[in-house]
Amino acid sequence: MGTASGPAKLQAVTDLVNKLSDDLENISLLPKDRNDALEELKIYGRDANYADPIFTKGGITMLLRYSFYDAPSETSRAALRVLANAMLLKPDTRQMFVDQGYAAQACHQLKVDNWDNEFLLSRILFLSTYGTTIDLTDLIENHQLAEHIVNNLERHVTVLSHQQEQKLDPMESMALGETLKLMFNATHFCKAKVGMFTPAISHVIALLWKQDISDAAPLEPPFGPLVNSLLNVDLHADQHQTVLFATENPNKVTSRLVHLLDKGIRAYSGNDLETVVTPVVSLLSKFYEIAPQPVRQSMQEWLLPTAQDRQGVLGRGDSLPSKVLHNSTNVTAPALRDAISHLLFDLSDKDASKFVQNVGYGFASGFLLRNNVPVPASLSATFDACDTNGAQKPVNPITGQFLDKEKFAETPEMTEEEKEREAERLFVLFERLKKTGVINVQNPVEKALHEGRFEELPDDFVEELD
Known part of the structure; x- marks a missing residue:
């Protein structure tokens, strides 16, 4: 089944599309034969080469009719696959789905209590939010899109509460991932209706403990999509405070997010670091903005450099604050860099002086300049910070390191010959700089001559040594 390639594959796909299209007009296939034909078409459709009939208007129309005319059923799910x-491989097919008015039917079918249905319909609706004229406002207001998403998330929470009693279903996790992606896009592209997704917040928070966080890929589903789903919703409402900052353990949620950040910033690199870890930092900023003071203080203790970090130059250690600070100047991940800098500035009460004291001017300067924040007047002065024993010790304002822990390389004194070479090099550099006209600079040797502090000796001069 589905083994042909090249022109033979094209002929096989053409025959399957024609057979299934004819069956819609005059039923000629038994249910098993119909499902088998759709399964074979799915196999061929995984590679768009020599599968053109699937992606035509006729092919998509046929699939849409099977998908929604007898839903939910095995035939419907086979066609949805x-x-x-097709919608993943060929973006043009997404508008066909929208133009034929099936988005509303897809929303209606989201309420079906079936993981396969949830996975497939959520994915199709998610894909249709890119490059189409889909009316998300209409789907939310008139076809209960937000309500169905919230209800599906609640079903996943129910599964979580019975996880010890039931065997884990991989399809459940995949369905959750697609639902969360759909929620993110709906709240991103339809900001006017974000409030309709407010009831989802408590479910998303509960699902942060769906499974253990892996070391190798800590932000793979469900954690990455869970974090993303909270980025656009309004967390400020009073009714969320007990969910986000529970009375018995107000740090529970923020500590979980910090744990995800700690794992993620170590596990990912390159583009993954930019796309996967940045949302965690952004969400922590949102939490800090609305957190009660005790939680804010805990976040400062977790994320700002500690006395132990100040034993060396800040940003070079292995602690979480060091990793975070190091990435605040990561030129290969500009979104992450900016998100971290904003978070650290927030953790410093948006006070430039505190910011410099917390992270050192070396890390703070770029952010301050980019955001037109006045540089503190006391920048060059050392300041005191508590060491690991609580004693106040002076700190280098540039590096953030305790002064008594600074190490300087010991270099031997220059020989007379080395001093002469260095003087010649500086002379040449000054002359070049002078010729550029960029600044008005006078060569120190030339200046000494004019001031009579330089004696030109004859070629046959011999210095007499005592």
């Missing part, structure tokens, strides 16, 4: 693959 082919349709989801």
Whole structure:
């Protein structure tokens, strides 16, 4: 089944599309034969080469009719799988889905209590939010899109509460991932209706403990999508305070997010660091903005450099604050860099002087300049910070390191010959700088001559030594 390639594959796909299209007009296939034909079409449709009939208007129309005319059923799900693959591989097919008015039916079918249905319909709706004229406002207001998403998330929480009693279903986790992605896009592209997703917040928070966080890929589903789903919703409402900052353990949620950041900033690099870890930092900023003072203080203790970090130059250690600070100047991840800098500035009460004291001017300067924040007048002065024993010790304002822990390289004194070479090099550099006209600079040797402090000796001069 589905083994042909090249022109033979094209002929096989053409025959399957024609057979299934004819069956819609005059039923000629038994349910098993119909499902088998759709399964074979799905296999061929995984690679768009020599599968053109699937992606035509006729092919997509046929799949849409099977997907929604007898839903939910095995035939419907078989057609949805082919349709989801087609919409992933060929973006033009997404507008066909929208133009034929099936988005509302997809929303209606989201309420079906079936993981496969949730996975497929959420993915199709998610894909249709890119490059189409889909009306998300209409789907939310008139077709209960937000309500169905919230209810599906609640079903996942129910599964979580019975996790010890039931065997884990991989399809459940995949369905959750697609639902969360759909929620993120709906709240991102339809900001006017974000409030309709407020009831989802408590479910998303509960699902942060769905499973253990892995060391190798800590932000793979469900954690990455869970974090993303909270970025656009309004966390400020009073009714969320007990969910986000529970009375019995107000640090529970923020500590979980910090744990995700700690794992993520160590596990990922390159583009993954930029795309996967940045949302965690952004969400922590949102939490800090609304957190009660005790939680804010805990976040400062977790994320700002500690006395132990100040034993060396800040940003070079292995602690979480060091890793975070190091990435605040990461030129290969500009979004992460900016998100971290904003978070650290927030943790410093948005006070430039505190910011410099917390992270050192070397890390603070770029952010201050980019955001037109006045540089503190006391920048060059050392300040005191508590060491690991609580004693006040002076700190280098540039590096953030305790002064008594600074190490300087011991270099031997220059020989007379080395001093002469260095003087010649500086002379040449001054002359070049002078010729550029950028600044008005006078060569120190030339200045000494004019002031009579330089004696030109004859070529046959011999210095007499005592």
